[in-house]
Amino acid sequence: MRxxxxxxxxxxxxxxxxxxxxxxxxxxxxxxxFIFILLILLILAGATIYLQATGQLGSLLAQGGQLIGLxxxxxxxxxxQGEPALQPMASMxxxxxxxxxxxxxxxxxxxxxxxxxxxxxxxxxxxxxGEFDQPPLLRFARPALFLGNRPRIGVLVTGLGLNxxxxxxxxxxxxxxxxxxxxxxAPELAAWIDAAQAYGHEVLLDLPLEPRNYPQDDPGPxxxxxxxxxxxxxxxxxxxxxxxxxxxxxxxQFGDRFLADPAxxxxxxxxxxxxxxxxxxxANIEETARDMADAPSHARIDESLPQDASRQALTAEVEALLxxxxxxxxxxxxxxxYPLSIAALTSLAAAAKDRGLALVPATAFLIRQGTAP
Numbered sequence: 001m002r003x004x005x006x007x008x009x010x011x012x013x014x015x016x017x018x019x020x021x022x023x024x025x026x027x028x029x030x031x032x033x034f035i036f037i038l039l040i041l042l043i044l045a046g047a048t049i050y051l052q053a054t055g056q057l058g059s060l061l062a063q064g065g066q067l068i069g070l071x072x073x074x075x076x077x078x079x080x081q082g083e084p085a086l087q088p089m090a091s092m093x094x095x096x097x098x099x100x101x102x103x104x105x106x107x108x109x110x111x112x113x114x115x116x117x118x119x120x121x122x123x124x125x126x127x128x129x130g131e132f133d134q135p136p137l138l139r140f141a142r143p144a145l146f147l148g149n150r151p152r153i154g155v156l157v158t159g160l161g162l163n164x165x166x167x168x169x170x171x172x173x174x175x176x177x178x179x180x181x182x183x184x185x186a187p188e189l190a191a192w193i194d195a196a197q198a199y200g201h202e203v204l205l206d207l208p209l210e211p212r213n214y215p216q217d218d219p220g221p222x223x224x225x226x227x228x229x230x231x232x233x234x235x236x237x238x239x240x241x242x243x244x245x246x247x248x249x250x251x252x253q254f255g256d257r258f259l260a261d262p263a264x265x266x267x268x269x270x271x272x273x274x275x276x277x278x279x280x281x282x283a284n285i286e287e288t289a290r291d292m293a294d295a296p297s298h299a300r301i302d303e304s305l306p307q308d309a310s311r312q313a314l315t316a317e318v319e320a321l322l323x324x325x326x327x328x329x330x331x332x333x334x335x336x337x338y339p340l341s342i343a344a345l346t347s348l349a350a351a352a353k354d355r356g357l358a359l360v361p362a363t364a365f366l367i368r369q370g371t372a373p
Contacts, residue, residue: 107165107339112188112195115168125176127197129246135276137297140248141363142177142202150358153325154365155179155345156280156301158206158251159337161186166337174342175349176200179362181251181280184208184240185220193246202361203247204280205240209255219254226257226264233264234271241275248363249278249297251334256283273297278366282334299365304334305341314344318351325357332365 110118130139144152157174160167161182170180171192180196181204182189193203208219210226219225222240224233250272258264259281272279278297282304302324305317325331335341352359 107169109164110168111164112171112191115172116195116198119172121172121199125198125200127176127200127202136246137248137276137278137363137366140197140202140246141278142179142200142361144177144358144360144364147358147360150356151325151328152330152358152360152364153322153352154330154332154360154362155335155348156181156204156251156282156332156362157335157337157342157345158253158282159183161189161192163337166339166342167192169339170337170342171196171199171201173346174201175345175359177349177359177361178345179204181206183253184222184244190243193244197246202363204249204251204278204362205244205247206253207237207240207250207255207279208253209258209283211254212257214254214257217254223254224258224264224268226261228264230264230267234267237268237271247277249280249366251280251362252282254283255281259283278363280332280334280362280366297366299332299362301334302328302331305336305344307336307338307341309340311340311344314340318344318348322351322355322357325352326355330365332362 127142155178157170157178158181160170160180176199180201182192183206186192196203208223210219211217222236224236281300303321321331321333349359
């Protein structure tokens, strides 16, 4: 039956070429909703690019306790999970941004054998001794090569071997140009010396000497004292040096009274000279200057980092030392073996290079036979 002309039709007929137009409201593809989502994605992408370019993305990703190193392959954590992890000091560059990638300093209480097993250094890093007929100072010193005219900065870390976590971090994480000095009372002393040389460090031995406030500060059962006669002090020196045939020399511990006593000091200096060992004087006293002529190979530190300084104070101190090295052309620093001080030194090689300085071992500062190096 044919529809009446004035009768509305709800749907097209079989031959109607114009179907009814439906509304596009509520559709996402091509509509306002799609454009809104696209804008959100563009904003997120722009924010990510900005944060990464300004170095803030890594700190945001670190929220929640996990540090993600951007641009580096993640490394397996060293043994000793549960040990405190100390972030190395920020670079001494303006703004505090690191000048080179650094990794957290993990104080894992490992002995020397375990350290070499679980964190084996490249064989090419080992300190190669010189000819057997050379004195120990020349045979076991780390060469300072390619210096040119650059100002020099040297670092000597003292008191190692008593705290296994700090010692392991110093041996494995500090630049090989940093000289390590071990306490003569350290357990496994010979093994620690070998481990340090496997990582490329030259090694000294702490020489405990009598301080002015003795016995409040006690140099220990083998300490050299002004009240002892020459024979007893030399006997104690021989005991200290047992099992340390591969050290380049010694670094004084305490000693402001002993070093100021010529009668006690001169026999010790003569013995060190006969053994071919160098000496680094860490006590900053003027009285030692006139008697150091009897020491065939010696150096005196310019500065020492404080033992109880905060992270901010250490940053400022290292910054000042880097600036001083450029002015004075050379600076030798003594650093006590404490967690924060070791963390402050892990990026020192990169900071020195950025400043046009040469990081060199402590033996490069020794005066040999009365002449400057």
